[in-house]
Amino acid sequence: MFFKNIAEDLDAMMARDPAARSRLMVALTYPCFHAVQLHRLARPIYLAGFPTLARMISQFSRFITGIEIHPGAQIGKRLFIDHGMGVVIGETAVIGDDVTLYHDVTLGGIAPAINSAQQVNVKRHPTLEDGVIIGAGAQVLGDITVGKGARVGGNAVVIKSVPENSVAVGVPARIVMPKECGSEFAAYGIPTQDLPDPVARAIEGLLEQMTRMQGRITALESELDGFAAGTAGKAAEGNGHEQPGAEARRFGRN
The missing domain is CATH 2.160.10.10 (Hexapeptide repeat proteins)
Structure with a gap:
């Protein structure tokens, strides 16, 4: 042995x-x-x-x-x-x-x-x-x-x-x-x-998440811009309809 x-x-x-x-x-x-x-x-x-x-x-x-x-x-x-x-x-x-x-x-x-x-x-x-x-x-x-x-x-x-x-x-x-x-x-x-490098894989995962989040943020910004533009338009239209009535009331007082 x-x-x-x-x-x-x-x-x-x-x-x-x-x-x-x-x-x-x-x-x-x-x-x-x-x-x-x-x-x-x-x-x-x-x-x-x-x-x-x-x-x-x-x-x-x-x-x-x-x-x-x-x-x-x-x-x-x-x-x-x-x-x-x-x-x-x-x-x-x-x-x-x-x-x-x-x-x-x-x-x-x-x-x-x-x-x-x-x-x-x-x-x-x-x-x-x-x-x-x-x-x-x-x-x-x-x-x-x-x-x-x-x-x-x-x-x-x-x-x-x-x-x-x-x-x-x-x-x-x-x-x-x-x-x-x-x-x-x-x-x-x-x-x-x-x-495979586990640290590199973790960083790549974070970068992918950041890219997805940036896309979602951009989409939300676009929706908010559209919503703000629509609200501003409605407000302007409302102001345009109210102005003649206000002038008539002023003339009536005179």
Whole structure:
């Protein structure tokens, strides 16, 4: 099983990185490979009740790879951390199979830094289901779930769960392509097709409403102008009929 997992890791990294030329290159030079193998060593030690030793291994891994994986984190098969530097995976994070992370990704907790003793063994970090891709610099925070096959764009800040097969971008992250991104691998979590901009769509909607309102205002102004003209005409006609009578009354007095 151990060697099978290693072979799967090597093949997965080669499949997702065109720069990988051979298994030997990946095994010797890819920090992701080293970090994952050291985590597989540290985690059973952590679960066996030796957290200090496990943390020493994870800190050594961080020192040589730039990738910080807490030994308490649960990691599935074929995890690929491209470039790797700056990645942080928290203690209660759960990562499924075939997940891809890029550099500077944080899977963090946002629980208050008070009453730390009460937060032991409490789920504080996110869950990434199978096939998730997290773009560079993204922060996925809190006990939330990024659904199977979902993508998170670079530098996004995700504080709410992301549905399966969706694309989330922005700060805070918004769903821009629900149920459409499919199963194809998307580098940095961004599909190759154009992404709809929710802000631009909102502005376009406002402009359309303003155009419709302007048309209605113009129509109302035309109706009011016609009404005013008709009223003025009737008033003028009324004044024309009353004037002779008024003159007759004046002559009668004289």
